[in-house]
Amino acid sequence: MELEERVDEDVVISDVCDIILQHATHHFSVYIDYVRNQVYQEKTYSQLMEKNPHFHAVLCRLQELPQCQRLPFMSFLLLPFQRITRIKMLIENILKRTEEGSEGEENASKALDVVSKIIQECNREVGRMKQTEELIHISSKIEFDKIKVGVALCRDVIFSWVRPCAVMSSSHGCGPVP
Template sequence: MVCPPVLQLQLRRSARSMSLWQNLDVVQASGLLTQLLQKEIIMQEAMFELVTSEASYYKSLEVLEAHFLRNPVLINSLSQSDMHFLFSNIEEVMKASERFLMDLEHRMEKSILISDVCDIVFFHAVEHFNVFIKYVINQVYQEKNYRRLLEGNQAFRDAMAALENHPCVRGLSFTSFLILPFQRITRLKMLVQNILKKAEENSEREANAIKAHQQLEQIVKECNEGVRKMSRTEELISIEKTLEFKSKSVPIISHSRWLLKKGEVQLMAGPKSTRTMRSRKLYQPVYLFLFNNLLLVTKPSS
């Protein structure tokens, strides 16, 4: 049965109210509910949830774009570099999400009885979802620059307060919108996993769900690894800034280096015969930085 065009419009505008596939007027009028086995109805619900949740997610992205990213007052309060740090490649993420949603909608246009969605998930995860990795990795800078702007930019702070009080954001903060892409990838993985559990063994649906789940798992893994590397680099930069004498032969900042532990210890000095006297003069404070491939011994500057 062909899905009427009005349903696609509903998917984007009213996804929150469309909780169940079997409650759709077109489904109830089709007679499918009396023809399908209960396990197939459950599968339809699982696939429909993926589609409607994607529509709801995209609707939230549109709020981020139209209400925040395109707001002239906010734009005028920020430099071009601050805009880039704050919003990163969110426009690329939106384009990828829109393409994905359109393909899901086209699948439902073909028939209200959904054949599959995981094949679409797999294709887009391979071809287009790499933009999510870049966005999530840059979130380290997003959060840092957002805090910096709130503290030091009065115009930005005032503009943001007004935007967050607008009814269209439904009481959500700006940062709640910024973290949507990573939340969506992890949520999508769970939705695919739910479909996989309900798929018939050795079926095409099961095979597609397995491939989609594995690909999404890889994306989440790369996101987490990228964030971890970025945080490590940020920590190395912070440490290097505290050092007065830097060794050019052994640079602190390296992609293959990360901090394991740091802390102050007391270094014993002076003749061995006097070390048992516990004189304060015999002990010098030193600060150790233990990296995975380097031990750095420092002392407070005089």
């Protein structure tokens, strides 16, 4: 809304980086959660396409609509991460054209720093999720007599254990992952 108000004030917008900075600082952390779970979104989509003929038919029909520009559904799942990387490029270009030492340069530099950190965290989380997936896959393949090997996911921490004939659980919402 702030951007629309700024356009209403003057069609020539002198600075948007202050708005980006404010939103990036307070609201862009959702990108991290979204990107972290992207692998699961893709798996769920693939499973639904394979196992649910009605879902498959509806999605194919939707993809043919002019609003979708014949783009596959998967391309829409990528849009949020593409958007934040485009915002970073926008800020970099604004920074190149902003007067040194000005308030605009300060806003652009701060916004670039915050957005860059969010992108780095997104990339880090994608790596962590891939490692977690790998760990779960490997642990499901390991078999031992008289012991249970497991992996627990608890908030952002991965635990693994080997216990004689026991399954670990806790009251914190952590527990074994098959």
